[in-house]
Amino acid sequence: MTALDPALVTDWFAAHARDLPWRRPGFSAWGTLVSEFMLQQTQVARVVPILEDWLRRWPTPADLAAAPPAEVLRAWGRLGYPRRALALHACATAIAERHGNRVPEDVDELLALPGIGDYTARAIAVFAHGHRHPVVDTNVRRVVARAVQGVAQPAAPNARRDLPAMEALLPDDRAAQRAFNAGMMEIGAVVCTARAPRCDECPLGAVCAWRLAGYPPPDAPPARRKPRFEGSDRQLRGRVMAELRASDVPVGETELVAVVPDPGVRARILAGLERDGLAARDDDGWSLPS
DNA sequence: AACACGGGGTA
DNA sequence: TACCCAGTGTT
Numbered sequence: 001m002t003a004l005d006p007a008l009v010t011d012w013f014a015a016h017a018r019d020l021p022w023r024r025p026g027f028s029a030w031g032t033l034v035s036e037f038m039l040q041q042t043q044v045a046r047v048v049p050i051l052e053d054w055l056r057r058w059p060t061p062a063d064l065a066a067a068p069p070a071e072v073l074r075a076w077g078r079l080g081y082p083r084r085a086l087a088l089h090a091c092a093t094a095i096a097e098r099h100g101n102r103v104p105e106d107v108d109e110l111l112a113l114p115g116i117g118d119y120t121a122r123a124i125a126v127f128a129h130g131h132r133h134p135v136v137d138t139n140v141r142r143v144v145a146r147a148v149q150g151v152a153q154p155a156a157p158n159a160r161r162d163l164p165a166m167e168a169l170l171p172d173d174r175a176a177q178r179a180f181n182a183g184m185m186e187i188g189a190v191v192c193t194a195r196a197p198r199c200d201e202c203p204l205g206a207v208c209a210w211r212l213a214g215y216p217p218p219d220a221p222p223a224r225r226k227p228r229f230e231g232s233d234r235q236l237r238g239r240v241m242a243e244l245r246a247s248d249v250p251v252g253e254t255e256l257v258a259v260v261p262d263p264g265v266r267a268r269i270l271a272g273l274e275r276d277g278l279a280a281r282d283d284d285g286w287s288l289p290s
Numbered sequence: 291a292a293c294a295c296g297g298g299g300t301a
Numbered sequence: 302t303a304c305c306c307a308g309t310g311t312t
Contacts, residue, residue: 040308046298080296087309117309138307156291157308194305195301226304229296238296276295 004148004207006171006180012203013183018190021048022127023182029103029128031055036120036127037088041081050079062101064092070288073278074245082241083276087115105129118159126181130174134166135181139188143204144169146192150209152218236260236269240286241278250285 017023022035034054038047054075058064064072069089076085091113095103103124104110110121122133138157144165145154155161166184170177191202199205210216229235239259243251260266270286273279280289 036308041296041306043298043306078297080298081308083295084309115309119308227293228303234294234296241296272294 004169004204006169006176008203008207009183009187010171010176010179013179013186017182017186018044020044021051028055028059029124030059030061032128033091033103033124034088036123037084037091037115038079040084040120042079046079050075050077058092060096060101061092061103062096064089065096068290069277070290073241073288077245078242080238082278084115086277090114091116103128105131107131107133118163126178130178132170132172132174132177133181134163134170135185136162136166137185137188139186139192140166140181140184142194143184143188143192146197146210147204147208150213150216152210152216233265233269233272236265237273240269240273244279244286244288247287250282250287252285256286 021027022032031051035047035051038051057075058067067089069086072085072089073082076082079085094113095101099109104113105125105128107121107125110116110124111118116124119135119137122135123137125131125133126135136159138154141154141157141162144162145151148165148169169180171180187202187204191198192204199208199211202208205211236259240256243255243259256266256270260269270279270281274281277289279286
């Protein structure tokens, strides 16, 4: 394992970083938190417009905490995984009530908040507050696997290994570590992509262990069949949620039959949404939670 | 360790 | 049409 010169990453990032809202000077810690929640599951291009509307409407955690969940779910729209909108709302409530309406700086305090795990806690500590931590997402794991370890694909995610591996590469300097974390993610997102890496554009091209080794192929993945999306409960949940978002009044059984014809499946979908706090039933039908 | 969880994009 | 993307929480 050759040491990686951090300047290769930070210099490239300074010259090639995409212009994104959360990279603007003065972008708030709260804005960074909201952006990280949205980016957990959704591509940059889909997040940007929703994020900007969201922050105009709810500029601080207390503003979001005061909003009814139904409005939060409508604003989340088609970003996907609507449970995360609820987690963000709960997170805002906790910050407003227990942290004086200020986004915590400490990783352990962040990890204790709803919807924040290993990645998001460190991303906020680093990008919102400038603290020094390894930030490891799937892009970083792929870049480290290739450039440092010389293998095509990273092993299964494991914080016990992944965090020390990134820590070992991280520069000490406060500004440089921030640019290094952001730069490694950016390289993974736009250059060292999973399927068709653009090695001729890569700032690590001259030192990449995988490239230098002649691009050894990945180990054969264990045969494992993936669930199809078409017709899945996931797809049906999404369609029911779209109906609820679109309606000002409770949605009755008749309309839901058109979305999920099978009575057993329909009952299962609605029970799941109710259990997750995404839908509520009253005498007139189903609504978003008030 | 495996699964559940949306929705859109690419080959 | 088939496959890919990706972090958190639960089991």
